[in-house]
Structures are given as C-alpha cells and as structure tokens.
Amino acid sequence: MSDLLDWQRLALGVLRKSGRADEDTPPEAVADLLATDTYDGVRIAPLYTAADPAPPAGQPGHVPFVRGGHPAPRPWDVRQRHADPDPKVTRAAVLADLENGATSLWLAGIAPADLAEALDGVLLDLAGVVLDNGADTLAAARAFLALPGADKSGNLGADPLGLTARTGTVHDTSILSELSKMSGVPVATVDATVYHDAGGSDAQELGYATATGLAYLRELVGAGLSAGMALQQLEFRFAATADQFATIAKLRAARRIWSRVAQVCEVPHLGAQRQHAVTSSAMMTARDPWTNLLRTTIACFAAGAGGADAVTVQPFDARLGLPDAFSRRIARNTQSLLIEESGAARVLDPAGGSWYVESLTDALAHAAWDVFTEVERAGGMAAALRSGLVGDRIGTTWERRHADLAHRRQPITGVSEFPDLAERRPVRPPAPLPPSGGLPRHWYSQSFELLRDAADARADPPTVRLVTLGPTAANSARVSFATNLFAAGGVRLTADSTSPVACICGSDRSYASGVAELAARLRAEGVTRIWLAGQGPYDGVDSYLYMGCDALDVLRQTHLDLGVAQ
Incomplete structure (x- = not known):
C-alpha cells in the first residue's frame, strides 16, 4: 500500500504544477483526476491493482470461454479478403494468398456466377471459404455448394439483419432456415462491423451483435434445429482497432456474453463463440496510407491476443481502392510474422490476469449486456433497426x-x-461501392481529408502568413504547433506568404507587450483575420490556436477566409 501512496503523492505533485490540483487536493483524488471515460461510460483508471474487482475468468476452453474457446494454444486462421469483381484477377490473388500463408478466404461481392472461376484450383477441403454476397447470398451459396468437393468449410455468410442495417431495406431472416437445409457448412455471419463503421462504441457493437445472434438462433431453432446445432451455425465478425487493450477486452467480453446466451439455451458447453476479427475500416486513412501498416499491425496483435479464431488484416491501401499484390502480401506477412516470429499464437490469453484487462472486460461485458437487453425490450434486433433505435x-x-x-x-x-503535405500517394483502381442506404459509414479521418482534398484541388496551395514576435527559433514550439494544425487542412504556414490570413507566434510575455501594435500593422497591410498561437484575449486578435481547440473549426474558417470553400 505504501507504494500506491507514494505514486499518488508523486502524481499529485505533477497535477499541482499543471494546475489540475491545488494544495488542498488529497492524494486519493489522483485516480479520479487522471481517469478517463469511454463512450460506453466505462471509467478507465490510470492505475489498476489487485483491489480492482473482476469475476473469475475461468480456464481456456471452458465456460464462460472468456479466456478462449480452445484449451490449448494454436495459430489463428489467416483469412484474406477479396473483393475484385474480375474473377480472373481474384483467382490469381486467391492462389497467391493460399500459397503464401493464408489459410482461408473471405469473398466479398464476387458474383455467384463467377465463383467457380474465382475458386478454380482451390482445394476446398483444405481452405475454408466465407461468402459475403448481401442480397445474392442464396444464389452464391448454391453456386458454392455446387463446386466439386464434399468436405467444404467456411461460412455461407447469410446476415439479413446486418444487410438491413447497411441498406435500410428489410431482409427476412427466413433465409437462414433455407440455407441450413442445404449442407453442413455453417450458414450465418453476424457482422458487427456495420455498427463500428457507423461510429458506434464497443458495447454497442457487442450488444447489437448479441441481439442479432439471438435472432438467428430463434430462426434456426424454429426451423427444427436443436439449440446446440443452431449455435454451431454462427460466426461473429468484430472490428479490431489500434486501441489494443480495448480490442482484447472486446473479444473477451463478447465470448462471456455469448456464453451466457448458450447457458440460457441450456447448452453452456457449446457456447464458445466463433470469432472473426477484421482490422477496422473506420480507423484507416486515405492520407499517409503507409501509417495504416502500423495501425493494422497493432490491431492484428490485439485480435490474436484477444483470442480471435480468424483474423483479416486489411491492406494499407484499402482506402485508396482495390489493393495490389504488394499490399496484400504485406497484410499476409503481418499475420505470419506475429504468429511465427513473435510467437503471439503460442500463449493462450496472454492478457489474462492483468488487473486492467480483467476489469475492462467485466465493465465492457456489463455495458454491452445493457445494450443487448434494451434491444430485446424493444422487440428484438429487427424491430430496433426498423424503429430507428x-x-x-x-x-x-x-x-x-x-x-x-x-x-x-x-x-x-x-x-x-x-x-505530410508533400506526400505522393499510390494510385489504385476503384473498389466496388459497398451497400448503402442504411446506417452511415464513417472514417475517423474523413473531415480532415475532405479539407485536404479541397486544398489540393487549388492550382496554388493555400497559405497563411506566419508572423513571429522575436526570432522564429525562440518560438519554435508554437510555430511547429500552428504549422501542423494548418497543414491538417492542406494549408501552409509560411513567413513568405502575402495571405489575408495571418498567424502570430511568440511568447506570453511578448504577446502582452507587442500583440496589439502588431495586429494594427497587419490590418493596415490588408490582413482580414488574425490567429494567435496561444490563449488570450489580446486586442486585435480574432481567434486562437491552442491544445484542445476545435481544429476542424479552425481549418474550415481558414478555408472560407482563403476562398478554398464557399
């Protein structure tokens, strides 16, 4: 306990220097001052100890499956996604993937009539195939099942409620009953990434996935399957992000929740949720796309450490269009490196026992259960989508x-x-447009990237005039801050500019004595808007740039002032 008190006192000293605490603040208040809250209301403490409560996680391969659905370590399934509508191109890419590390395939939007050509040469008894054909699911399933080979594996990919969420058009769950009578291949994919891509929280992604899975169980049991058989028909797809601990906890919480559903169905031993993790589309950027390599590597590690059964790493250029052979190879090798070289697949639930991870898993499971039960009270997932809830x-x-x-x-x-305003991005052929009409599809970078696009469309790059009070080198911190902020909207901050927009950078002392006079001089030279790097107020200054300011508002106003946007 003395170690904890020492940490609290040291942290409190820093908080007092930063102005976030005063001399009357007690050491035990440090945790609340440094804590943050997720979008689900889960409080993330700055430090976790054995005193933080969390229920027993059980053992790997056993109810409640928090620590994984298998009792022994094993490599996860390396699943590559293919969405090129040209079956010849897809076939070549598929064979290259399977020859170089991929162990299963995810075919998105390949026309049913083209499946035979796209999968020509694939040993379907060895490589699982997961279909993703939206409204063409039934036709695609028939075409796939008609291919040679009796021992096919994978998933037929029916997800009528997920398709409803994406398109806004109601799709009947009865397709699951029809598909379940066609073969022994699992029939349904509960794709929760639609809720993640719409901007949802982790608990919302889990809660809506659970409600969807339960709706599918009801349909399959109603068609004559036992609860145990129905459970084996489902696979769940979740987004893995660069927030590695949130991803690990999300996958662990998802298994705990689904285990509870299986328990209520009176088949708890069959409640090991089959999980497919795909690196988040929402976190991917079209600008500086090579940074996506780092994001997807972290997300892949988190998915593996979180116990996903299958993982898809999206190529770094996914936001630019259809990926090329190089980017698919790097995506494959990211997984191979983590499995083979780093040994990430040699340990079961490596985060298990961490007071932070166990507490976060528990809190997230409770938050997601609240989302799930709200949907059930509203009449189920179909009704919740229809009502707009x-x-x-x-x-x-x-x-x-x-x-x-x-x-x-x-x-x-x-x-x-x-x-990087000087970046030269690779060019890719356009990818097929995803289904639309339902929930929106967001990218976290989209607002900034639209501003960059508008600025880049100008023949002359937009600029803001840099004005310093004192030598530039003496004000480098504020100059760098302002330069980077304006660059996020494609605007260059330079002392050579004759722009009608100016930004003053200096020290607080120089501001107090020289800003008013400088602002008056700038107005006389035709400057119509004056920004200042720091916080005011100061006479003659219109607006301020500081840590935590609304950067998008700054950039949009600057675009308006420079005539980039009307």
Missing part, C-alpha cells in the same frame, strides 16, 4: 466521437497530427 443510439455516440476527433483528443497520425 439503433441508428439514434449510434448517432449519439458518433457525435461525441466526432467532437473528440475535431478537437484532436483522438489524434490521427499523418492526418490531424503530423500531416
């Missing part, structure tokens, strides 16, 4: 997330922070 809840979360992105409380490296 799901869209309203996710929309509220997105507003909060968007505000954090705008204020750079959630920085995006290479886009909202440290952008």
